[in-house]
Amino acid sequence: MSLYTTSSLKAELNERGWRLTPQRETILQVFQNLPKGNHLSAEDLYNELQTDGERISLSTIYRTLKLMARMGILRELELAEGHKHYEINQPYPYYHHHLICVRCNKTIEFKSDSILKIGTKTAQKEGYHLLDCQLSIHAICPTCQRSLMPA
Amino acid sequence: MSLYTTSSLKAELNERGWRLTPQRETILQVFQNLPKGNHLSAEDLYNELQTDGERISLSTIYRTLKLMARMGILRELELAEGHKHYEINQPYPYYHHHLICVRCNKTIEFKSDSILKIGTKTAQKEGYHLLDCQLSIHAICPTCQRSLMPA
DNA sequence: GTGCTTGCAAAATATTTGCAATGGC
């Protein structure tokens, strides 16, 4: 199921005075072919492309990721790893959320209709166009509660 | 209203084999005296301390912020600015959340009991000890919707 | 006294930017 075709991507870019380049098309491809629930960092994407024999510079990747996040094409995830991850932004959002242990970084993903409802309503009330909503729960996991280690 | 006294902080540190140092006490002071709703980055805290004539190195600040976040004393905020912010973690949590424009970074804060309930329940179900929960809504604000600028 | 903690400088990590060349429109 492809959300964007070459021409719909081009249309959306041109509307803002931007251009469709092979690099942008390739990057979007990768995200559209990514198994549901997967997400890539800039570095991940770079390696992925290298493997496929595509030669796109890291700068372009960073620029494209930011651009597509701002256009609402990609969803920017703030996980615990210290750098951003990206995934395709579903048109009918059914976002997952994160329960993160602040000591060992163990992360559990979960879904919630109620959160989506709250997000939708809040954005609507302020006149914002919703792209994404994520609940991050920071907590201490059972294992780390038992341990007195610094970790 | 001081949540931690010198001795309760010391107790909590010693329990894990850590030590109470003047630096740690001073840093906690700053956060406890911070007006409600304010938050500081590592750099902010460093400058704040310089102004007050305190001489604490940036390394120590980074180390202390991370330590206190992992202890649950401080709450780590992931705002849109590319670096972390910290604020005191209220014992009876009434967390605020963020509606963020991905183009201009304009951010609206809001509160929600339902989110807190969802966070509490989710953490509980997995046996996690809740420290903090934050909903981040990424969206496009009315102004940016109207503008075709690259932002 | 032991070993956690600090400050400093250097390193590591993640991301951005200046600029000439390229190539969409």
Next chain:
DNA sequence: GCCATTGCAAATATTTTGCAAGCAC
């Protein structure tokens, strides 16, 4: 042809780390 975009290298920003000296326990 105009100017957005790319790739490269250098710059920036943020955070981490090695190590000797200091200090909490």
